[in-house]
Structure formats: C-alpha cells, structure tokens
Amino acid sequence: MKELAGRLTALDPDAGAAVRVIAYFDRLSESRAGLEALVRGAAVLAGVPALLVDAERRVRVRVEADGTRRDSGAPPDPGWPSAALTPGGAAALWLERAEAAPSVVDAVILERAAGAVRLVLDRTRGRAAVEDPALVETVLDPGAPEAARLHAARGLGLDPAGTARALAPLDGPPMVVAGRADAGLPNRWSSNGLSTGRASAGSPAGRSNAGPPTGRNKGGFPTGPSNGGLPTGQAHAGSPAGRSNAGPPTGRNKDGLPTGPSNGGLSTAQAHAGSPTGRNNAGPPTTQADSGRPTGRTDAGLPSGRTDADPLTARALPGLPDGRVGVGPEVPVLELPRSWAEARTALRFTAEGTALDPGPKVVHADELGGVALLAGLVAPGAEAPADVQALEAAGASTPWLLATLHAVISTTSLRAAAAEINVHHSTLQDRLSHAEHLLGWPLRTPQGRLRLQLALAMRHLARP
Template structure:
C-alpha cells in the first residue's frame, strides 16, 4: 500500500493521499485505538478540528488540528463535511471546514474514521438503554445477587472489565455511567449531558505516516468513497485516476514532517479544574449544569452499590448555586476526603449546629453575606475573593468586618477561615 501511495502521489497527489488515509485508519483499527485517537487522527490529517457527537451513546469529542482535545457544546455548522456512523443515519462525525467544497481527501478521512469509530462504539458501548430505570435499580441494589447485577450492567452496555460510577441527581432517577464520563454543560431546559473523556486505554501508533493533508475544492466522494476509489486505483491505464484535483487549485497533501498522534492519558482527579474546597467541581461546564448532582467514585461493576451510597452523600454537599445557597452544583464523592465524615454528624432536617445558625442569622441581616463568605472560603486570596464576588477589594474588606461582627468569629485568619468552610458545608448538610 505504501509503494502504491508513493506511485500514485507522482500522478495525482490527492489520490495518493487518499490511499495513505485508508492505510492509516486500517492500522488504527488493527491496534484497537480508542475514539479520541481516531478523532485526533481525522483532525490532524484534515488540518481542521474534528468533532464526534453520538447522542444515543452520550459521546462528545472534539479535537483541534494540532491534536489538542477541546470539547464544545456549540452545534456543528450544517455546511461542514460530515459522515454518519451507520448507513442512512444522522451525521455524527464532522470536519470543521467552512467556505470550501468537500474534497476527496476529506471524504475518505470521514468515511474511514466513521467506520473505525463505529467499531469502537459497538465494542465498548453498544446501543445502550442508559436510562432504563429497572436495570439501573438492579445494578445499584446491594441486596441483588451479583450475577443479576452483572447481567443488568451488560444490558446497560457497561464494559464488564471497566470501572463505572453512580450519579445521584436531586429529584431525578439514578444513573450509571462509565468511569471516564464527565458531567457537561446543559441548557436551562435540558438535563445535563455527558461528555466522555478517554474511552479506550489502547493507544494509536506513536507516529503518523503522513502529515496534514490539503483540502482544496475538489470533487466530493459519496458513501462508499474508499471502495470506489480503490477499484479505480486498481483498474485502467496509468494516470486514469483523476478526481478533479488536477482541474482545480489546492487539494494537495502537505509535505511537512510526520505528525505525532499520541493519545491523551485518562483524566484523573487532579486534572479536574477547581477553585473551591475539596469536593467541589468548579469547571465551567459543570457549573452550567442544571440541578444538583452527586457523583460516586469509580468502582468495578460489582461494587456499584457502594458508589451509589457515596453519590447520595456527595449530593448532600451540593448547592443550588444561588445567592441564598452558593456552592458547587456537582460534587464528586472521591474528592470529599475527610469532609464526608461530616455527613454522619449532621442529620438532614435536624437542628443546625451553632455556627450554621449564626450564618443564617447573619444572612438575614445582610443579603450579600453568603455569596461573599463563599467567595472567601473557596478562593486563594482576598483579592481573588473580591473578583469572585464582583466587588472592589476595599468593599470586600468592609463586608468582612461587618460579617465578622455578625458571626462572632474572624474569617480572615487561617483558623477562622477553616471554621467558615466547615460552617458552609454543615449548612448544606443540615437541609431537610
């Protein structure tokens, strides 16, 4: 195939590049590369960002042309070249190329990448009834036989060899998701969607055999593009493979050095951005999520009841994110650490501890107090707290002086700040 691609490149660069694309994605499929590696390959080869969105299986991956993953919730543009994962299906893979006609190379990249992605999805996810309440209830029931829980997990499309975690939404049904799923952004009328991180730990070849490919305005290939192209490559006299590229400008493969397509490591707890105390998730996508959600730790499928119990505890540490209830809407149980012990000491609906009563009394006197104190408790400095509360630094100092008078203890000393943090956490735990 390599020799054929080289000979074809001398006759028609686009045809040679298309053959290299076919070989490249064949190698990725043989190495059982994960979805992110496949989307990254499409992006780097095309020279534009590539995006995969499968709403049925809750997959959302976007990779920039330089190989950097940068997800987004903005909808794809209708004019972008795209491919469906199944014949006759809706577009699920896009190349973010605007203002140019589809090219032969783009068509081949999309078709081969979509085919490889479909194999990975069928292998790791299947067509899963992710919200089947009966199956979810079974896998989270500690009293159910282990065989019944594993059977339910398989029917949910969960990989028996991969960890998963339970989600406890406030007022909603429990959910079970693969461990690499992250809570994503949602509009005010939608439930939070899930954006996946690295789905497969298998890696792609360390170096890509070709660099970025050109994408000038040449004739597009329909479904079955690569098969038709291969038939043309193996028939007819030399030079008969003409796709319209020679009649136009652009559409030529790049001649740079090979591009490295390295897969990203799985996301860890340390990778989650935050600026709050342990247990809070301060990523912008999570803050825009609707409602409060507790997220259990990643565990083997047989231990999902334990993840569910931890998720319900984490839910108690969440907040509405309003002026009267500031705090994180999404809390990961495995980030709580020793704070989780407070959940056993403060019973919901019971008489609040004295410091919580002091907070509520002070908040009744000063409507700005809770937001201001939350900013102080969750930022690294008073200047950062002033920016978080959207007030001048001197205004923050005046507010804190008044707050300390109402509370009866200082909040600008290390010991007083810790007391404030605990009081805010206990206030959430004391809610009915």
Template sequence: MKELAGRLTAVDPDAGAAVRVIAYFDTLAEGRAGLEALVRGAAVLAGCPARLVDTERRVHVRVEPDGRRQDCDLPPDPTWPSAPLVPGGEPALWLERAGNAEPSVVDAVILERAAGVLRLVLDRTRGRAPLSPADDPALVETVLDATATEQARLHAARRLGLDPDDPTTLARALAPLRGRPRILLVRREGRATGDEARRARGAGRLADGEARDRHGAAPGRQDDAPGLRDDGPGDDGPRDREDGRPGGRSARGRGEGVLGDGEAHGRRAVVGPRDGGPRDRAAGGRLGETGLPGGRVGVGPAVPVLGLPGSWDGARIALRFTAEGTAQDPGERVVHADDLGGIALLAELIGPGAEPPPDVRDLERAAADSPWMLATLHAVASTASLRAAAVGVNVHHSTLQDRLTHAEALLGWPVRTPQGRLRLHLALTMRHLARG
C-alpha cells in the same frame, strides 16, 4: 389579540406586553418554527441573550438580542431567569440578565411561553427512540443496588456496556438532585498495568498520566498575619475562575461517557478546560462538568463495576454538600466524594432536616441581616486571600473589610483568623447538610 393587547397597554403596560408575547409565540407555534427561531424570538423580545440547553437531547442554542446566533461553551449562570421544559425539571431556557434581578412579568411570560413551544418542537423533532440497553434506568439502578445479587449486577452491567473483567475500565455513580441515577464510564486510554488500575481505584481519579487537580484554592505563601492572608494593594490574588466567580475547575478527562441519560454511552463527555478555569492549576485527571446532569450533582469515586453500589453511596453523600451556586446558597454545584475526605463524616452527624447546630443558626441570623452576607462569607472561606475574596464578590478590598467587621459582630466570632476561618467553613458546610 392585537386589539386586546392595545386596550390592556393603556391600562397596564406589562399586561399588554404579556399578551403580545403570548400572541407572538402562538404564531411561531402555528408556523411550526424551529428551535433557533424560538430562541431568537425570546432573545429579541427580552432584549438580552437567550439560551436553550437540553443536555439529554444534546441541544445547545444561544441567540443574541440582535438575532445573531452565537453559541457559548460557558455554563448558564444559575442566577439568570430560567424555565424548565417540563414541570419540576431542570432549567433549560435562560435569559442572560445580569445583576441577579428578579425576572419581570414580561420575562416570566417569555420564558413560560417559549419553553412550552420549545418542548413541543423537541418532542416532535427529537423525541426519544425506544430505549437501548445503555439507556435503561432499571439496569442502572440494578448495578447501583447493594441488595441485588452479584449475578444480577454483573448481568445488568454487561448490558450497559460495562466490562467487569476489563482492568482499564472504572466507573463513577452520579447522583443528581433531580432526575434518575446515572453512571459515568471512565475508560482509560492505553493498556493498564495491575498497579495502575489499583492506583486508579484507590484515588478515585482518571489514571491517564495527567496530573491530579486538587479541590479548593491552591495554597498561598505564608504571611506575617496569623489568619487568612491579605495580599495587599495591586494583587488580586488567585481567582477561582477567570470570570470572578468562586468554585470553577479546569478539567481534562479521556474516554468518559454517561450511562442512563438517554445518550450513547461511548461518547466523549469531558473536555477541558471548559469554562475559563484557572490556567495555572494542574489540568487533567479531574472530571469536568460537560456531560453531567444540570444543577446540583454528587459524583462518586471511580471504582470497578462491582464497587458501584459504594460509589453510589458516596455520590449521595457528596450531593448533600452541594449548593445552588447563588448568592443565597453559595457553593459548589458539583461535589466529588473523593474530594471530601474526613469532612464526609459530618454527613453522619447532621441528618437532613435536623436541628441546625448553633453556628449554623448564627449564620442564618447574619444572612437575614444583609443579602450579601452568605456570598461574602463563602468567598472568605473558599479563597486563599482576602484580596481574592474581594475579587470573587466583586467589591473593593476596603468594602470587604467593612463587611467582615459587620459579619463578625453578628456571628460572635472572628472569620479572619485560622481558627475562625475553619469555624466559618464548617458552619457553611453544616448549613448545607442540615437542610431537608
């Protein structure tokens, strides 16, 4: 193999490097290397941090390119090169390359080869035990099935550990883009009164005495300008996340656990703030992303056990409003049905794969003109000021103004007035709904 790699290097350096990568991971596999050694190999070969995230097995390993293990609580950036552990699965192995660049040939080989060996090690060392009732997907599907009899749903719920007679227990349905349905148990600490339980059911939130975190940017002060406010030089405006990316949340929950994901349902699944979300917002009462499936997820409202079919309907609607969170598909990867309000009615008007409305077609034409278009317009629609939007896409304020002038010429309507911003927000939302 070494001789072949040497010959190939003389002809094609990338091909030679790829062969050496294959040989390297073959050697690790033969030596029955562990997870950390494999992730370390990926990091050293790639020259950047590598991260393994397997939520179902609760495995998180991150290694720096110098070989030091340094785990991190921040979620992986969806723009990083990644590979699933199984074909068609969620990304699990990540190379933390900045700049949204396409992975090189060598990166692709590192990811593919390392992921294959990691899968073998995980299956060998952390293979699934026989299903307990709380892990049985058939029980989860029965609880969520509106056509199942009430008796069947109650029986399945009790086997899952959900007590229909306990007023302190609510649950949410989760609809991942990939993977099976899940149920998030919301068990409030302390004794609940009947009024508190009703308020929790109506609000679809954890009712644990903490403040409710509203979706979207906090309202800003009113300026003289009739549209989206411009805070002026020196004021960066409210960031949606401390790392500058839009869409982050601070969250604190209590007593939440996921059923149907192969893990014990009683574990605490929510901590907060998790990813450096804004500290000045009200923390708490909001479901965080810890313990949720990876990728795009729709989250249904918190309801009593027998209301879970309705929560499942809401979760599936919310899923249609999600995005990949990339430059070409900006938006929230996790959407809560009870944050949508009347916007959810759009899902009834625009079916998956339907002919896009004219504004969406205009948006697609504008997006084809410039790679920065969608991310910039999303930042304008989802932040409280132009200054905050500029921070969100990491450009100077004057550059943002130039971009918006160009975008308005392509779209045919203004995006810096209240009416234009609303129209832009609707167009971006309908774009998500119209895709197949």
C-alpha cells in the same frame, strides 16, 4: 461475488468496481474491524485521504491514501464528497477530493464505509438504547446478587473488569459513567433506561499485528491484511482522570491566611500548576477586566459561570446534567453501590450557587476527604447546629453576608475574596467586622476561618 464483479467489469467498469467495494466492506464488517481499519479502507479504495468526524462522541480519524493515519484538526471542506452516519446528523465520513466531481465508486465507498462505521460506533460507543430501565438501579443496588449486578453492567456496556462511577443529580435519575481509565471519555446511562451517549477520542482500542493495506491488486483494490486490521483490545494510553495538579500550601499571605487550600479541603481557588494565572483547573482562562478582577458577575456579586472558586468542581466531567450533582469516586464495577452512596453524600454538600445559597453545584465525593464525616453528624431536616443557626439569622438580616462569607472561605486571601465579590478590600474588611459582630466569632484568623468553613458546609447538610 468475484465472478459477478468480473462479469460486470466487462460490461461497465464502474459497476464492477462498485460490487468489489461492497464485498470489501462486507468482509471488514464480518471480521468486526475497527474505525481506523474502515476509514483506511475508504482512503485506499478512493485513492484520496478519508476523514471521519463525530464531534458529539469526540471521534476524529483521518487516514492518507497510502493507509497511513495522519490526524489533523482542520475542519472538513464542505466541497468534499461525504456521507452522514445518520440521516440529517452532523457526524460524517469525508473523502478529501476537491479537484473533481465524485464518481459512482466514491458514492458507493462512502455509503458502505459510513454504514459500517455507524455499526462500530453503536457497538463500541454505547449509542444503542438500553431497553431495561432497571439495569442502572440493579448495578447500584448493594443488596443485588453479584451475578445480577455483573449482568446489569454488561447490559449497560460496562466492562465487568473495568471501572465506573455513579452520579447523583438532585433533579433526575441515578447515572453511571464508565471509568476514564478504560475509555477515552465516558459512557453515561441513567435509570430511565436510555443511554445518554459515550464519547471516545482517537482510534479504535488497539490493533492486530497486521499492518495497513500496502498495495493494490490488478483490479485496483488494496491487498492489505486478511483480517482488515481488526482491533485486538489495546488499552487506552491516557492518564488517570481526576488527578489534582495543585500542590500543598506553601505559606501565608500578609493577612495571615494560608496561600493554599485550607485545612477543611473545601477551598481550591488556585491557578492550575504550570498554566497562566487566572486559568481554572477545568477549562480556559477566566476573563478579567483591566483592574485584574474577574468579570461576568451576577447582581449578587457572584461569578456567572466561573468554577475555579468552587471547592470541588475542578475535575468537571463532560455531559453532566444541569443543576446540583454529587459525583461518586471511580471504582471497580462491582463496587458501584459504594460509589453511589458516596455520590449521594456529595450531593448534600452542593449548593444552588446563588446569593442565598452560595457554593458549588458539583461536588466530587473523593475530594471531600474527612469533611464527608460531617454528613453522618448533621441529619437533614434536624435541628441545625448553633453556628448554622447563627449564619441563618445573620444572613436573613444582611443580604450580602452569605455570598461574602463564601468568597472568604473559597479564596486564598482577603484581597482575592474582595475581587471575587467585586468590592474594594476596605469594604470587605468592614463587612467582615459586621459579620463577626453578628456571628460572635472572629473570621480573620485561621481558626475562625475553619469554623466558618465548617458552618457553611453544615448549613448545606442541614437542609431537609
């Protein structure tokens, strides 16, 4: 290849340079170089910064012409030369060259680098199709031999020594999510045999001791490390996912209700610690009208799209399927059957989020705590406990009752509950008096509120 490049250079310098570009990226691919090494090669070869953007997989890598990584959140200029990673796809590699038309060499650099990047993403970000639909079922089956589950985990791209969690959608096959302790964002596989994608943030996992290319040879190409900056598997430095930031209750309000989560562990409508009031734990601040009440509600008085009042949705995972989902705990890969069992239990605590079935659509098993024990006491489709029967009878005669009671148990005060369903505080007091008459127990005492929480939770569990 070197001899061919030399001969071509004598005839056509651009053709000779193009051959050297091809040979350079072939060497990087053979050494299984990572994303950053490939983007660095494109930048140094082109003499301008190179930018890799794959929004779907949360990958963004930018390297200066001198080989220094310097990421930027600025969007790529449409005028820069680029190459899509897949035909018609949004993910692309860009050369930040706007002052002149791209050369033939630039085109070759983009084509070869984009092809190598695509192979790395398919290999490391779980984009390759999973052909055997039994892999997910095997890795979740407690009766399968350990060797079979390890083989299935490897087939799904999971690290047998890492962690993962199971998801139990109401309408859909079981899913497996790679643990965030091992990767920036999760792989997701369902038992229909197709990978639903893996997202990753930042650079490839680790790098070898050799640094970036620091010079050029007489042909104008980098003289960097012989292994091309091959990653060596450095672990991601992110913090564990799913850790709650909310502290314990600190007192009671003037209604006599706790200002923090209730004893049942189902109420979490608190502002994120250290963030502006009104910001939920999983996303941006909720929109509020001038009165201070949240806006964007459904006709039933329930918030349309808010999750901060839902008890167990503060740790939303990216890419969850629509509808009701139970989320199992993150466990070692060999313990995925346990995560799957707990995910199915969590699914029973979910609700449709409507006026007739208020509650969270997504429930995390590891946030249920002792409340999960109720699932073993209330059998689906069996005769409901007396308090649940009282709720059903009262809800059938009073359309606003269930949504009102859910607001009471999922907020920190009666005034917050009134704002949650967009009614005046005095109106809520009247509604509670009527509900107490229908149910037969007080709702404005800690004991009565806990009893109500348990009754609403058992109502979900009693469904067939």
